[in-house]
Every structure is written in structure tokens, then in C-alpha cells.
Amino acid sequence: MHPGTDLDPIVRFVLQLGLLIVCTRLGGFWLRRWLRLPGVLGELLSGMIIGPYALGRFDWPIVGSLFGLTDAGAVSPELHAIAIFASIILLFLSGLETDLSTFLRYSIAGTVVGIGGVVVSFVLGAGTAVWFGLAPSWLDPSALFLGTAATATSVGISARILSERRKMDSPEGVTILAAAVFDDVLGIVVLAIVVGMARAKVAGGTIAWHHIAAIAFKAFGFWIAATAIGLLLARRFSQMLKHFKTPGAIAALALGCALLLAGLSEMAGLAMIIGAYIMGLSLSRTDLVQVIRKEIEGLHNILVPVFFGSMGMMVNLSAIGNVWKIGTIYAVLAVISKAAGCALPALFCGFNRHGALRIGMGMLPRAEVALIVAGIGLTSGTIGQDIFGIVILMSLVTTLIGPMLLDGSLENTASGLRHPEDEATSQARHIVLSFPSPDMADFMRVRIVRAFRQEEFYVYRLAPDSPTYHIRKDAMFFTLECEGGTLSLHVASQYETLARLVIAEEMLTLRSMLHLAQADQNLDTLEHNLVADLFSDNPSPPPL
Amino acid sequence: MNLKKPLTVETISLDLQGTTKEEILSEMVDLLMASGHIRDREAVLRAITDREKRMSTGMQNGIAIPHGKTDSVECLIAALGIKRAGVDFGALDGQPSSIFVMTVSPDSRTGPHIQFLAEISRPLNDAAVRAKILAATRREEVLQLLVG
Numbered sequence: 292m293h294p295g296t297d298l299d300p301i302v303r304f305v306l307q308l309g310l311l312i313v314c315t316r317l318g319g320f321w322l323r324r325w326l327r328l329p330g331v332l333g334e335l336l337s338g339m340i341i342g343p344y345a346l347g348r349f350d351w352p353i354v355g356s357l358f359g360l361t362d363a364g365a366v367s368p369e370l371h372a373i374a375i376f377a378s379i380i381l382l383f384l385s386g387l388e389t390d391l392s393t394f395l396r397y398s399i400a401g402t403v404v405g406i407g408g409v410v411v412s413f414v415l416g417a418g419t420a421v422w423f424g425l426a427p428s429w430l431d432p433s434a435l436f437l438g439t440a441a442t443a444t445s446v447g448i449s450a451r452i453l454s455e456r457r458k459m460d461s462p463e464g465v466t467i468l469a470a471a472v473f474d475d476v477l478g479i480v481v482l483a484i485v486v487g488m489a490r491a492k493v494a495g496g497t498i499a500w501h502h503i504a505a506i507a508f509k510a511f512g513f514w515i516a517a518t519a520i521g522l523l524l525a526r527r528f529s530q531m532l533k534h535f536k537t538p539g540a541i542a543a544l545a546l547g548c549a550l551l552l553a554g555l556s557e558m559a560g561l562a563m564i565i566g567a568y569i570m571g572l573s574l575s576r577t578d579l580v581q582v583i584r585k586e587i588e589g590l591h592n593i594l595v596p597v598f599f600g601s602m603g604m605m606v607n608l609s610a611i612g613n614v615w616k617i618g619t620i621y622a623v624l625a626v627i628s629k630a631a632g633c634a635l636p637a638l639f640c641g642f643n644r645h646g647a648l649r650i651g652m653g654m655l656p657r658a659e660v661a662l663i664v665a666g667i668g669l670t671s672g673t674i675g676q677d678i679f680g681i682v683i684l685m686s687l688v689t690t691l692i693g694p695m696l697l698d699g700s701l702e703n704t705a706s707g708l709r710h711p712e713d714e715a716t717s718q719a720r721h722i723v724l725s726f727p728s729p730d731m732a733d734f735m736r737v738r739i740v741r742a743f744r745q746e747e748f749y750v751y752r753l754a755p756d757s758p759t760y761h762i763r764k765d766a767m768f769f770t771l772e773c774e775g776g777t778l779s780l781h782v783a784s785q786y787e788t789l790a791r792l793v794i795a796e797e798m799l800t801l802r803s804m805l806h807l808a809q810a811d812q813n814l815d816t817l818e819h820n821l822v823a824d825l826f827s828d829n830p831s832p833p834p835l
Numbered sequence: 836m837n838l839k840k841p842l843t844v845e846t847i848s849l850d851l852q853g854t855t856k857e858e859i860l861s862e863m864v865d866l867l868m869a870s871g872h873i874r875d876r877e878a879v880l881r882a883i884t885d886r887e888k889r890m891s892t893g894m895q896n897g898i899a900i901p902h903g904k905t906d907s908v909e910c911l912i913a914a915l916g917i918k919r920a921g922v923d924f925g926a927l928d929g930q931p932s933s934i935f936v937m938t939v940s941p942d943s944r945t946g947p948h949i950q951f952l953a954e955i956s957r958p959l960n961d962a963a964v965r966a967k968i969l970a971a972t973r974r975e976e977v978l979q980l981l982v983g
Binding site: 742744745746747764785786788789792793796799802803 | 889890945946947948949950952953954956957960
């Protein structure tokens with residue numbers, strides 16, 4: 292069915308984009324606000340509702356069938372381009388926020404848990420396609436795509452729960468975050484191989500093992516070379532970006548380079564998001580992370596729901612109807628595989644069954660990467676509507692029950708470690724200052740923030756209403772929190788001297804100011820003059 | 836940051852002559868003059884003395900880190916002085932100070948100041964490094980111990 296009106300194509304695109312932004316944002320907002328579910332579900336469902344397989348197919352007054360099926364598929368090429376751009380931003384930011392130092396610190400537990408989750412998820416995911424007749428062999432694109440879509444955890448959803456429960460710093464929290472870094476990296480490498488194999492298969496029919504080896508070698512080669520070059524040049528690149536001074540210019544240039552690397556990785560036969568992720572990962576160890584993140588966040592907030600919405604629009608509900616049984620089995624296996632694949636190795640990494648369960652539950656949600664994988668498969672023609680629908684169903688189920696199960700597992704406050712005393716050992720130092728009043732603490736907060744900025748640190752408040760600041764320069768990283776009359780600075784032990792000296796200098800300033808204020812009679816006069824005539828019948832201007 | 840730039844052999848003294856806090860500060864500012872980046876010697880001394888008046892920068896274990904900010908310097912400059920007999924600097928632990936690291940940076944420009952002090956004094960947390968600095972016979976040895 293073609294759109295039924297003669298709207299100008301650009302006007303049509305603008306209307307489509309506008310409606311998609313409004314509907315996905317409202318859908319995400321309502322689901323988060325009223326049902327306390329992850330917003331991404333609302334965005335996905337909004338796309339399904341307004342898409343060509345539901346309301347979009349009908350002719351509406353004035354605009355006609357705005358989201359009707361076109362020759363290009365369920366999503367118009369223009370909207371698809373925006374969705375691709377959004378997925379590049381998503382993966383660029385995801386790479387940028389990858390905390391490599393946390394990953395390296397907890398790398399053993401994180402690696403073991405990450406590998407366990409990826410391997411078991413891939414095998415059970417691909418196995419579903421083979422065992423239930425969706426794919427003739429393990430090398431069939433359908434099997435490969437179902438396996439890959441099941442691998443990468445969407446850790447942002449679990450991170451929100453961990454943050455609300457103040458468990459981000461717990462051994463389970465950091466292990467989940469480290470494992471998620473690993474399975475993101477591994478999942479993307481697997482995607483690179485799978486895309487290469489699927490393309491070879493679509494082009495040439497059969498595919499031999501030596502072709503797989505060549506594709507894997509090429510994917511790993513590109514991945515390792517680009518990441519190594521990126522990490523090696525990151526410091527120099529960030530120095531170059533700093534010459535542009537303004538955050539807007541720095542972020543724009545970084546995003547521009549991410550798009551260039553995305554294009555190059557597509558030309559190298561890999562998915563575009565791989566280049567974007569590598570660019571983000573390369574910059575993640577520089578002090579520009581917060582600057583770029585802050586500038587691109589607005590773009591991310593507007594466009595990423597468009598990506599999820601357009602993924603929802605591609606869901607053909609009638610196609611799911613044919614495979615809903617297999618879809619349900621795939622979703623259940625995706626839950627079991629990740630939970631078992633992560634929890635069992637955790638038991639061998641110093642965690643008890645409480646800790647292992649929490650880690651398993653924290654790794655369940657699959658959203659962004661799974662949807663990107665499915666989207667790439669569908670738009671390249673390597674998978675059909677049925678497989679795409681199955682991935683969407685799995686994504687809906689895991690993002691729906693993952694947070695609930697993780698939240699439930701955190702109800703039990705028992706230590707997750709086999710030897711709870713290990714929890715106390717940490718390299719982080721906490722400098723806590725108690726002031727006589729919240730006003731004084733707030734004054735010191737402003738002074739400390741200013742002092743770090745004068746030392747050319749990048750200081751960012753996490754959110755306008757948040758009492759937490761991130762302070763960063765090169766490898767140095769501090770967290771400043773101000774609550775009531777208390778200021779606390781979290782710092783790695785090697786930078787404690789710097790933190791203490793900065794605070795001590797500001798404390799001296801405070802003391803000098805208080806001393807001067809007490810000694811200065813003129814302040815009383817100033818204050819008196821300011822208010823003396825406020826309600827007088829004959830106000831006179833205050834003396835200069 | 837590159838610690839080698841501000842601290843050079845020309846701004847290191849292995850044998851300060853002063854016997855009082857004031858004399859040591861004045862002698863250290865003279866050392867700083869060797870950097871060639873001071874426009875007004877008296878303004879630099881005043882900035883450091885004013886900071887000392889608010890609270891002594893004498894720390895523990897004989898270390899003192901006098902510092903100040905003034906636009907009478909073109910960039911961050913640093914000096915290191917040794918007074919083996921020690922001088923009463925009003926240190927936190929009440930002990931005489933014997934190793935002095937002085938830093939001055941422009942007041943109206945952003946840049947490392949406390950960060951330099953923290954990084955240059957980090958090796959001084961090690962008693963063995965302090966002993967080697969006090970026993971050093973060549974300025975190059977001191978520079979090597981601090982900036983590698």
C-alpha cells in the first residue's frame with residue numbers, strides 16, 4: 292500500500308519525524324511514570340502502534356496514510372537514515388561511557404562472567420533457530436542473527452536499578468558493569484563476523500569454514516587495529532580538539548569523526564555502529580568524555596527514541612503471530628542463558644549464591660544492541676520479518692522482567708561475597724567535611740568546583756537537581772557530593788594529596804573571609820544602608 | 836603534567852643560607868628569578884608571604900611547600916631548596932623544615948598550580964627519597980629523584 296496523499300516528500304518526512312518523536316517520547320514517559328517500566332519499552336511500543344502494521348496503514352484526514360508501507364519497507368528511507376544516525380550516536384556514547392578502568396580493575400570476574408553470558412546466550416539463541424526449524428544450520432544467517440542478538444546486555448537499564456539502590460559500587464554492581472563492557476565488545480565483534488558471514492552467504496550462497504576464518508580475521512583485525520590506533524592517538528586527538536575551546540565545537544568534531552569511522556567500518560564490510568563504538572571507546576580515557584557527552588546528550592535524547600520507535604514500526608504483528616511460540620521459547624532461553632551463563636561463573640569468582648543471582652539478573656536486559664542487530668539483519672535482507680519479530684519479543688520480555696528480577700534480588704541485603712570481609716578493601720578514599728550549616732557547605736562546594744576549574748579540570752554536575760559532580764582531568768577522576776551540611780569527595784588514593792591540598796586552600800579562603808567579615812565594621816553599615824529606607828515615606832538613594 | 840619544565844637545575848639549591856623563615860622565602864624567590872619569568876620580584880615575595888601568613892605551608896617530615904599566585908609571573912615557575920640544618924617554618928608537626936618546594940603561577944590565568952605542588956611533592960612521601968635528596972651532592976641528582 293502506498294501513501295494515499297500527494298504530500299511533498301520533505302513535508303511528509305518532517306511530519307513523520309515530528310509525530311514519531313512526540314509519540315515515542317510520550318510512550319516512554321508514560322510507561323516510566325505510571326508503570327515504572329524502562330522508557331525504551333514505551334518507545335518501542337509507540338512505534339509498533341503508529342507503524343504501518345497497525346494505525347499507520349489507515350488513511351487519516353489531511354495527512355493520509357503517513358506511515359504506510361513504502362517500496363523501501365516499513366520505514367521510509369529518510370526516516371531510516373535518521374534511525375541509523377541515532378544508532379551511531381547511541382553506540383558512540385555507549386563507547387564513550389565505557390569505564391575501561393573499572394573494567395580492568397574487575398577484569399577477571401568481569402571477563403569470566405561476560406564470556407559465560409555471551410557464549411551460553413549465543414549458543415542457545417542460535418540453537419533456537421536450528422532446533423525449531425527457523426534455520427537449516429548453525430551457519431545460516433537466521434541462526435547467527437538470533438545468536439548475536441541474544442549476546443549483548445543493555446546495562447543501562449540495570450545500572451538505573453543499581454544506582455537507585457545505591458549498589459553501583461558493590462562487588463556485584465562493578466562486576467555487572469565490567470561484564471557488560473566485555474559483552475558489549477565481544478557482542479560487537481561477533482556482530483562484525485556475523486554481518487560479514489551473512490553478506491558472503493547472501494552474495495555467494497554457501498560459505499565454507501575458511502571463509503569464516505577470513506571474515507573473523509578481517510573483523511578482529513579491523514576491530515583491534517582501529518581500537519589500538521584509537522587508544523594510542525586518543526590523547527593527541529583530545530589535545531587537538533581542546534584547541535577549539537568551546538564544548539560545542541569539540542563535541543561536533545568528535546561526532547563528525549565518529550561518523551567518518553562508522554562509514555569506513557561499513558566500507559570495510561562491518562556494521563557502521565562498530566566504527567562509532569570504537570571512536571567512543573578511544574575517547575573514553577580522555578578528559579573530554581563529559582564535555583562531549585553533555586553536548587551530545589540533547590541530540591541523543593531527541594533522536595534515540597526515533598531509533599527505537601522505527602524499530603517498533605518494523606514489527607509486523609501478524610508475522611509474530613506465526614512464530615510467537617518460538618519467540619516465547621527464544622525469550623525464555625535468552626533469560627535462562629544469560630542468568631546461568633553469568634551466575635555460574637560468578638560462583639567461581641568469589642561470589643556466593645546471592646551475589647551470583649544478582650549478577651545473573653543484572654545481565655538480563657537486551658535492548659539497544661539486540662535491536663540494532665535485528666535492524667541490520669532485516670534491512671539488509673538477511674533475516675525475515677519472523678526472526679525480526681522474535682528478537683523484538685525477546686527484547687520486550689528481557690527488558691520487562693530483568694529490572695524486576697534484579698530489584699527483587701537486591702531486596703535481600705545479605706552480602707554477595709563468599710568472604711564478606713573482602714568487600715571492605717577498596718583503593719578509593721573518601722574525604723568527608725561536615726560544616727555548621729548547609730549554606731556554608733554550599734559555599735565551599737562552589738569554591739571547590741571553582742578551584743578545580745582553575746586547575747583546568749572539567750567539572751560537571753550530573754544533573755541540574757543532582758548534588759553530585761564529576762571532576763576530571765586526564766586519568767584523574769573525583770566525585771564531589773554535597774548533601775545538607777556535608778561535603779564528600781571520593782578520590783583514588785594516588786590523587787588524595789591533590790584533593791586535600793585543593794580543599795585546604797579553599798578552607799583557608801573561607802577562614803580568611805570569616806575573619807575579615809567579623810573584623811570589618813563597614814559590613815554592618817553596608818547592610819543597614821541597603822534596607823534602612825526600604826519602607827520609608829521619603830526614600831533616599833543609598834550612599835555610594 | 837610535565838614536571839620537568841618548571842623545575843630545572845638552575846632553580847635548585849642544595850645549600851640555602853637563610854636561618855629564618857623570612858630569609859628562606861626571600862632566598863627561594865631569588866632562585867626563582869633564574870627562571871627568567873618574573874616581572875616583579877617584590878610582588879612574588881609578597882604573594883608568597885601573604886599565603887604563609889594565612890597558614891604555614893610547613894608540612895610533616897621537614898617538607899614545606901610555600902606557594903602563591905600573582906600576575907607578576909608569566910607562567911608557572913618552581914624552585915627547590917635544601918637547608919640540611921632545618922629552619923623553624925611553623926610546620927604542622929612542630930619540626931624544622933629542610934626541603935622547600937616553591938611554586939608561583941599567574942593569578943588571572945587557569946592552569947595547574949596545586950596539581951603541580953601535589954605531583955612534585957608525591958615522591959617526598961617516601962622517607963628513602965627524602966634521605967637521598969638531603970644527601971645529594973649534585974642538583975641533577977635531586978632533579979632526577981623528583982621528576983625521573
